[in-house]
Amino acid sequence: MTIIRQTSLFSIQELYDMEPTQKYEAIISAIDMDAIYRAVNKKSRLGAPEELNYAAMIISVFVRIVERIPTIKDLVKRLDSDIAFKLNCGFLVSDCIPSEASYSRLIAKLKETNILQKEQENVVSQAIDEGFITDDTVAIDATHFEARDQAPPKEEKSAPEPKKRGRKSKEEREQWLKEQAEKEANLLLYEKKIEAQLGASLQELRSEVPQDPKWGIKKNSEGKNVFWFGYKGHLAVGTTSQYILQSLFSSGNLNDGKAAIPLLKGIDGRLSLPSLRYETMDAGYDYDPIYEQVHRMGHQSVIAYNKRNEGEPIGFDKHFAPTCFREQSYRYDSFDAKNETLKYTSPKECIDCPLANEGICQKVYKVKITKDLRRYTAPARGSKAWKTIFKRRTAVERVNAYLKKFFQLNNVRYRTGARAKVHFDIATLVYNASKLAADRINAKLNQQQAA
Template sequence: MVLSQLDFSNVVLSLSRSEYKIGPKGYDPLPLLYALVAMQLEKIPNIAKLVARLKSDPVFRYNCGFSVFGPTPSASTFSRFLNLISKSEALEEDFKQLILKAKDLNIIDSTNIAIDSTKLNAFEKPKPKSKLKDDGKSPNCGKKKDTDGNDIKWFGWKLHIIADCKSELPLAIEITPASVNDSILAIPLLKTVIILKFKCPHVLRKVDCPHGSSWCSNSNYGYCLKINYKKNNRYFSFPIRSSDEWQEIYNLRTSIERCNSRLKDYLNTDNQSSAGIKKAKTFALLNCITFVAGTISVNVTKSLPKVA
């Protein structure tokens, strides 16, 4: 059911270009993609285990789209295929199309979103600080505090996620070295400047001010104070901090934590089995695609009419 919700047309189209048709014909890209998605769904730890599962389990092999009696791809085949799909943005485009599909089915609301990051351990071995590369593409050391205030240190990456508060599904992701601050990725997402206007309570007839509206400006809004939300968006929030609407939205903040937890505990996001930032993002995208496709599958199944 999960695989039936997937559409990898952008990846297939990108691999149909002439530069990718050198050498033997090889395997069709769709079964390879389905196998990689099934790897995340079944929490298979690495490519070698995936190859072994395809060889030993004919049902698993058939569900992925391979011939039951035919040969199965080797670890080298998967490695070369991962190199190809990691070089283009086609997989991310297919992820965006899957998000739009979930939105059309009213699974994703996107009225309220939450932004957070989570740690990912790198496949590469840790290095001394003196030998780390600060090029934005190599893994490095990260540090954060847990809920008890204890320091957590790791070597690897940081996965930045935007999640829908209603469905708790990932909407967009980005991978950076572990030392990159969350705000560097979060601020560019705020593309519009929100202006707050505090209106005169006397003009709004909420209080009977002895000075009337004389202390306020002649604006139609009464006293009008404009604040650039970007300059201090922690201090000046929208809606107004401590209002009922603000508290209701604030309570939704934990949706991103549940999204992170499901990607790590129920899928394979926390298990990086290839080196490099591009492959790290590819595996993260595959897990997000699996997560969204699984949610769509469950909702579609529930909407089917029951047979008496």
């Protein structure tokens, strides 16, 4: 009888249950610590010499997330009282324990560089090269987390000037249109409409994203509005591997849809992942420019449709499938990728319909997705294949929950948005490094089992 060996499933939780020395080594080895050290190390020979062990300080900042140590103050206390923990973080016995102010200066140096973002992409590239990321679907969503400080008091708005009633004259309308055009041109990139992002470079999209804490609003599961003061983390997650492929930190008031194109351009421009075919998102991302960006990447959009008070078109059902003379929906059959065409076949109910034999209803209906990228998706809306892909979107929700519960995303201890971004980048980087460490151990266990 053939013996079937099941593959090992070594998880992040099992990784975190290991001895500290093994655990830290596995996670930290996935990150290029030398690159981070070079980015924050003193460049000039002038000034006072640095006596602190910066390499060990950087490691301890990452270990703080792993061990869920709530504050830098608690980290300093742990280093001072636990010699084994101090050595595991890379400090020597003779090294003095850095102060909270020293860690604050380290965070300030990290704030001035984009090294954490580069290392995030480096970890993802390693996972791709080692065969741990082979996803065909990416899920995009946002999660909110509060700022440390309380919200400032709201400013009282002055009453608007009363509008002049009646129709504008030709001169007044031309002047008004000119003022509106100038106002639109002077808006910041993320204050403009989403379509303005299509022509912007990834560097512009990354550098101009607002980061100050702001009031945000979101509907909960009961349909009620929930307000918070703080930030948003926007993630693009591989639905099978559950790696964070791209991330973006923003103010809490940024519309979720305005973060999609920067994430998509990051995937397209900075990752080599030919297996990707689909991007799935909820109805908050149902905007024409997002469909256009996905189409430019050669992928397909699986995004929930938001009606926005739009009526159903005549001759089509709610999923935009064509209907016959008796208003029965055609069945989605296939997608011709070469011609970008959806193929529908006649409904089952039309088999015995006398109109079919008279040639009133056609047996096959074809439509190009480029006719309207928002309505005509591949696979077609409402089809079983579309629903199967859309269900994969829950992967990004799970990762958001992991980051908040186990990687301290909900524990921002800094007052400014720039420093809060460092916290966000460290949390997402440690998550990806932990995933890579667990996958490497898992692969080694499978090799031993196969041998």
